[in-house]
Amino acid sequence: MVLVVAGFDPSGGAGIIQDVKVLSALGVKTHAVISALTVQNENRVFSVNFRDWEEMRKEIEVLTPPRVIKVGLSAPETVKRLREMFPDSAIVWNVVLESSSGFGFQDPEEVKKFVEYADYVILNSEEAKKLGEYNNFIVTGGHEKGNTVKVKYRDFVFEIPRVPGEFHGTGCAFSSAVSGFLAMSYPVEEAIRSAMELLKKILERSSGVVETEKLLRDWYRYDTLNTLDEILPEFLEIGHLTVPEVGQNVSYALPWAKNEFEVGKFPGRIRLKEGKAVAVSCASFKDKSHTARMAVTIMRYHPHMRCVVNVRYEREYVERAKKRGLKVFHYDRSKEPKEVQEKEGQSMVWMIEQAIAELKSPPDVIYDKGWWGKEAMIRVFGRNPKEVLEKIKLMVRE
Structure with a gap:
């Protein structure tokens, strides 16, 4: 089972809606708690409001202890709180420093204080440059140019053909897919490979935003x-x-x-x-x-x-x-x-x-x-x- 703790994107292109769609496509049982409320559409973010931890804790503690926790847009301290609650769960943190439209969500210096509490931190190459190098980073290269997309984890480099186009929500979809495969007992390297293949199939059916629902057709x-x-x-x-x-x-x-x-x-x-x-x-x-x-x-x-x-x-x-x-x-x-x-x-x-x-x-x-x-x-x-x-x-x- 996967517990998703992530922000709510009303457009459904990213955030907790996208997370649940991807995990549902994998047939993985999912519980979800909203950690941030945003005002945004598919093109622009207008505001964000992070929820208070105590409110979230009351919702989380009544749920079944998860095998994997996928953390999306949240106050960085949330990762530490989740580790304290669930010391035996694998935590996958999809760091979101800013939106593709340039809206700043989190301070890189604040994020650095909490990266050690996650088992895996998934972020893009631009975000990785701001945070530095950590042993638990899974760095995606979707923002880079070329005919392929590379994902780096420790000494591993995974590569897959690029699907042409610009898509909103790829980070959420990829990190949720990794979380789902980890919940199915995949080794992390195989979870990354499989998540890349799944995301490629989704993007081939998508237009402008990640449309996981079309894969379900x-x-x-x-x-x-x-x-x-x-x-x-x-x-x-x-x-x-x-x-x-x-x-x-x-x-x-x-x-x-x-x-x-x-x-x-x-x-x-x-x-x-x-x-x-x-x-x-x-x-x-x-x-x-x-x-x-x-x-x-x-x-x-x-x-x-x-x-x-x-x-x-x-x-x-x-x-x-x-x-x-x-x-x-x-x-x-x-x-x-x-x-x-x-x-x-x-x-x-x-x-x-x-x-x-x-x-x-x-x-x-x-x-x-x-x-x-x-x-x-x-x-x-x-x-x-x-x-x-x-x-x-x-x-x-x-």
């Missing part, structure tokens, strides 16, 4: 594909009733999807072989799909409707859907405007727009009876594959 990608693969056997089980001649797809979009390559699907589709449904491939974000484009389209109007499945047209399926309370829209392809017919992919967009306009709410089912060169089709919409599967079962089962 990778979990959504895994979960989307995993959800599809787990439910595939259930779709195959009823596939003899549902798979159309052109094949079937279960398309499940990421919450932020803007195109079909941000939609999970089964490349090659689900098809019938000797009357039995088979999948050509496991779930992937690759390949193109009509249902994927439909998912992206309906999300423009109803972002929670992330899943679309096409089902072969049977009149009784439509009738059961209506009788069992599903919202059904009949799409008449003969009424498509010429400009819609002539533009690739526009039919699906126009179809969904018409359904939403008529139903005044998200459709459960949109069907058409076919047209020249177009197979009759039913499309079923829902929040996720499980919900769509249940709707399909309502349609196909007597």
